[in-house]
Every structure is written in structure tokens, then in C-alpha cells.
Amino acid sequence: MTEASEAAAQATPGSAAGDQPMHDVVVVGAGAVGLLLACLLARRGLRAVVLERRHAPDPAATPSRAIGIHPPGLRALAAAGVGDEVRRRAVVIRDGRVTCDGRTLGRLKFPRSGQVHSLPQREVEALLEERLDEARTVSLHRGVEVTGVTDRGTHLVVHAMDDGSPLHLAARYAVGADGIRSGIRSLIGADWTPRRGRASYVMCDTRDDTGAPETALLHFESAGVVESFPMPGGRRRWVARVRREPAVLDAAAVATMVEARTGSTFDTDAATAPTAFEAAQHVAHPMATGRVALVGDAAHEISPIGGQGMNLGWSDAVHLDRELAAALAAAAPIDVFAAYDRSRRAAALRATRQAAFNMRMGAPATGLRLRTRNAAVRVLGLPGLRGVLGRAFTMQWL
Structure with missing residues (x-):
């Protein structure tokens, strides 16, 4: 017994x-x-x-x-007695940048009290x-x-x-x-x-070769969003929206998708086995x-x-x-x-x-819809709205 x-x-x-x-x-x-x-x-x-x-x-x-720890989550971890150790091990995400076709649509810098920490779940x-x-x-x-x-x-x-x-x-x-x-x-x-809100994605972790070790990068491309986030140990997570799970899913397939949409590449030899998931x-x-x-x-x-x-x-x-x-x-x-x-x-x-709003913004888009979305991102990145966007992104409403 x-x-x-x-x-x-x-x-x-x-x-x-x-x-x-x-x-x-x-x-x-x-x-x-x-x-x-x-x-x-x-x-x-x-x-x-x-x-x-x-x-x-x-x-x-x-x-x-999950890897993102927002300010309310960090306060909860502190109440549980592990906040200091989480801070010591995590990477701080200090800002974010949104691009499309290589052009920057907006930037967002998080205040010290609103920074996101990255540490694997x-x-x-x-x-x-x-x-x-x-x-x-x-x-x-x-x-x-x-x-x-x-x-x-x-x-x-x-x-x-x-x-x-x-x-x-x-x-x-x-x-x-x-x-x-x-x-x-x-x-x-x-x-x-x-x-409301359902979409499919693929995800892969690899070495961070972006030169932006404290920046969240969001590529709002016509074929669908590609996001990447810094992780501890000089690593970075790549997440790409897909219409359906690829028939062959390996690091090379994800790297090809990322490069086709963003022009960025990553080292497939340093990558973990990718996963596919449906967000519902x-x-x-x-x-x-x-x-x-x-x-x-x-x-x-x-x-x-x-x-x-x-x-x-x-x-x-x-x-x-x-x-x-x-x-x-x-x-x-x-x-x-x-x-x-x-x-x-x-x-x-x-x-x-x-x-659901985040998923709509990252959906594939062309023509007028793509131009409208990019214009909306530029508006949200204006100085007067950055604070509101930052509070929403870091879950300060909790």
C-alpha cells in the first residue's frame, strides 16, 4: 500500500x-x-x-x-515562493516589433513593471x-x-x-x-x-540567430503570421500559422516556411523536433x-x-x-x-x-484585407495607443 x-x-x-x-x-x-x-x-x-x-x-x-510569463503570472509565482528564482532563470522580453514584407509596422517597448519573462513551462x-x-x-x-x-x-x-x-x-x-x-x-x-477562435500552428525551438535576444518578433505576412520569442540559453521559439498540419513535419519544413514568409532562417541542426497544434x-x-x-x-x-x-x-x-x-x-x-x-x-x-482578436490579426490576408490590417497595426503602434496595447498584451487587465 x-x-x-x-x-x-x-x-x-x-x-x-x-x-x-x-x-x-x-x-x-x-x-x-x-x-x-x-x-x-x-x-x-x-x-x-x-x-x-x-x-x-x-x-x-x-x-x-508555454514560455511567456506576464506580470500577473509573475506576481502569482512570487506569492508561491518561486518568483525570485523564475526571474533569475528567465529571459526578459523588453520589447516587440511587428513587420510585414520586411517593413516595420510598429514597435512596442514594455515598461519595467510590464515586461514579459520567458521560461519554459x-x-x-x-x-x-x-x-x-x-x-x-x-x-x-x-x-x-x-x-x-x-x-x-x-x-x-x-x-x-x-x-x-x-x-x-x-x-x-x-x-x-x-x-x-x-x-x-x-x-x-x-x-x-x-x-470564437480556432486556428492551426506549427512550433519549433532553435538557436537564436536573430540578433534580437530580448525582442518578440511578429511577422504579419500574407500567408499567415510567424512569431518568434526569445528563450533562456540563447534559444528562440518560432510559431507559424498554417492552413493545416503539413504532411511532413520536421525542422527543415518549418525553417523553409519561415524563410519563405519572412526571409529569416534558423539552424535546423540546433532545433527541437517541431510540433503541430490546433488552437481552440x-x-x-x-x-x-x-x-x-x-x-x-x-x-x-x-x-x-x-x-x-x-x-x-x-x-x-x-x-x-x-x-x-x-x-x-x-x-x-x-x-x-x-x-x-x-x-x-x-x-x-x-x-x-x-x-480571438490575436488569431484574426495573424490570419492569412491579401489585397485590401492585408492593407487594412497593416494600417490597423500602424495605428495601434502610435504613441497614444501603445500604453493600451501594452497593457492588453501583458495581461494587466487580470
């Missing part, structure tokens, strides 16, 4: 709350958002457990998903997990798949399989941080409502019910174009941490998440609208 099983052996569905080990919170999912929430709960001294289906983190060989998750290892009241258990949640009125019982052994954990509250295909979202019967958008309704709440990708799927999803999830965690602390301190009624549901759904809807 594992440590998690031993801790929960008495927590059977029929046990009285006073006779079983009672957790304050069970967090389902040990991704970037679930780990950050767990670190916040640990700082409050709350008793929590994180259950993760995977036996190990994603291997380092796979391309990291897997490195951030490793820092959060290291921080969690030091916690006395919160533990992480891998290889555990949640199969059900029973509401006992005064508490929940979370049912799971721990490497083939049944596991039952009692908790005051549960949080689904288990990603886009969230099982917790299904268990609480939340709708997964599609939102959904928002859960509700994001909380009874004693169960959703955070991060379990609550909302946001297009990664613009780097909003992970940061929005961290903001969810900060808000939910406060709600949980207040509920546990005051023995609040089980509808304590009503305000969280309203505020985070509103934030997610704002994020989907901004992401």
Missing part, C-alpha cells in the same frame, strides 16, 4: 468525518496551475494533497508548451514541485487517477485508483486542475462551451459547483497565441486560494465559490475575446 493509500485507508465513503483523516483541499492535477495552487495552500498551512495521473513529469525532451513546474517538496502540510502523489467525487454534505470523498488500488480521500473542498480534458469537469456536469477556445459553465471548483485549463481553454492560458490559470489559483482560506476559516456554506465562478468566467471570456 502506498503512502497515499495508507493516509486514506480510513477515509471510506461510509466513515464519519470525525473518524477519518480530513484534508482541507484535494487538488486534482499537478500541472503548472495545480502545483502553484498547492504551494499557495501550503504557505497558509492548510492540509492538502495533490493527485496526479502521470507517474512522472513530461520528459525534458518534449517541447515545452516544464522548468516552472519543476521549481513549483521543488517548493512543494519542502511543504509540511501538502503532499503530491503521482500515479493516482480520480474516478469520482461524493458529496457528504459536510465534506467530500474523492475516489481514485492508486496504481490499481482503490483510494478514498476525505476533504472539505476539491479543485479540478486536470487540464483541457478534465475528468473533474465531467464529474460535476459542467458544460464545455465553445468560443472553450469556457466551462459553471466553473464551480458545491464544494468543487475548476482552475486553469480545466476551467477554460484559451488559444496560446498571446500567451494567456497559463497566466490566466495562475490568476485563477490566486483567487481560489483566497476563497478557500476564507471558507475554511469561517466554515462558510458550500456555495462559497459563487463569486469565484462569476469573476473567473468573466476573466476567461475577456481572454477568449483577446485571443
Whole structure:
């Protein structure tokens, strides 16, 4: 029997709350958002457990998903106790430049308080997990798949399989941080409502030969946008919009696409294996019910174009941490998440609208549409509007 099983052996569905080990919170999912929430709960001294289906983190060989850490996300990481280390390891993106056919359409310089930091998601998750290892009241258990949640009125019982052994954990509250295909979202019967914005992209990381190690480069070309962002270690991420996933996807294919659209090249020998993905958008309704709440990708799927999803999830965690602390301190009624549901759904809807706008701006365009788009970019780059654009780009509205 594992440590998690031993801790929960008495927590059977029929046990009285006073006779079983009672957790304050069970967090389902040990991704970037679930780990950050767990670190916040640990700082409050709350008793929590994180259950993760995977036996190990994603291997380092796979391309990291998100890299952009916006100011609200950095504040959340600081609250979790890893902000200084993130700053030390990350590359600062100080400005951005938009071009088309080799001509600059606009520039944007971020103020010191609004700079974006670039650090691969897997490195951030490793820092959060290291921080969690030091916690006395919160533990992480891998290889555990949640199969059900029973509401006992005064508490929940979370049912799971721990490497083939049944596991039952009692908790005051549960949080689904288990990603886009969230099982917790299904268990609480939340709708997964599609939102506008869908497009396909290819992505590749390689050595940065642009000569702009602190600049985000956006090429709004007629065949579709090509974006590139600095990464730690002298690396750069390239992302290109495509009509459909290429039949042959390798670094050479992405490099050929980038060169055809922008005239820039990159070293394919130094590149990671590229990936293709479809950006889609959904928002859960509700994001909380009874004693169960959703955070991060379990609550909302946001297009990664613009780097909003992970940061929005961290903001969810900060808000939910406060709600949980207040509920546990005051023995609040089980509808304590009503305000969280309203505020985070509103934030997610704002994020989907901004992401949909970003995707429209990066769509293939020719003729009048291309000229109109380029004119709009020039207008947005005027001094009077740069501040508004900068706040939107760096998610200061969170």
C-alpha cells in the first residue's frame, strides 16, 4: 500500500468525518496551475494533497508548451515562493516589433513593471514541485487517477485508483486542475462551451540567430503570421500559422516556411523536433459547483497565441486560494465559490475575446484585407495607443 493509500485507508465513503483523516483541499492535477495552487495552500498551512495521473513529469525532451510569463503570472509565482528564482532563470522580453514584407509596422517597448519573462513551462513546474517538496502540510502523489467525487454534505470523498488500488480521500473542498480534458469537469456536469477562435500552428525551438535576444518578433505576412520569442540559453521559439498540419513535419519544413514568409532562417541542426497544434477556445459553465471548483485549463481553454492560458490559470489559483482560506476559516456554506465562478468566467471570456482578436490579426490576408490590417497595426503602434496595447498584451487587465 502506498503512502497515499495508507493516509486514506480510513477515509471510506461510509466513515464519519470525525473518524477519518480530513484534508482541507484535494487538488486534482499537478500541472503548472495545480502545483502553484498547492504551494499557495501550503504557505497558509492548510492540509492538502495533490493527485496526479502521470507517474512522472513530461520528459525534458518534449517541447515545452508555454514560455511567456506576464506580470500577473509573475506576481502569482512570487506569492508561491518561486518568483525570485523564475526571474533569475528567465529571459526578459523588453520589447516587440511587428513587420510585414520586411517593413516595420510598429514597435512596442514594455515598461519595467510590464515586461514579459520567458521560461519554459516544464522548468516552472519543476521549481513549483521543488517548493512543494519542502511543504509540511501538502503532499503530491503521482500515479493516482480520480474516478469520482461524493458529496457528504459536510465534506467530500474523492475516489481514485492508486496504481490499481482503490483510494478514498476525505476533504472539505476539491479543485479540478486536470487540464483541457478534465475528468473533474465531467464529474460535476459542467458544460464545455465553445468560443470564437480556432486556428492551426506549427512550433519549433532553435538557436537564436536573430540578433534580437530580448525582442518578440511578429511577422504579419500574407500567408499567415510567424512569431518568434526569445528563450533562456540563447534559444528562440518560432510559431507559424498554417492552413493545416503539413504532411511532413520536421525542422527543415518549418525553417523553409519561415524563410519563405519572412526571409529569416534558423539552424535546423540546433532545433527541437517541431510540433503541430490546433488552437481552440472553450469556457466551462459553471466553473464551480458545491464544494468543487475548476482552475486553469480545466476551467477554460484559451488559444496560446498571446500567451494567456497559463497566466490566466495562475490568476485563477490566486483567487481560489483566497476563497478557500476564507471558507475554511469561517466554515462558510458550500456555495462559497459563487463569486469565484462569476469573476473567473468573466476573466476567461475577456481572454477568449483577446485571443480571438490575436488569431484574426495573424490570419492569412491579401489585397485590401492585408492593407487594412497593416494600417490597423500602424495605428495601434502610435504613441497614444501603445500604453493600451501594452497593457492588453501583458495581461494587466487580470
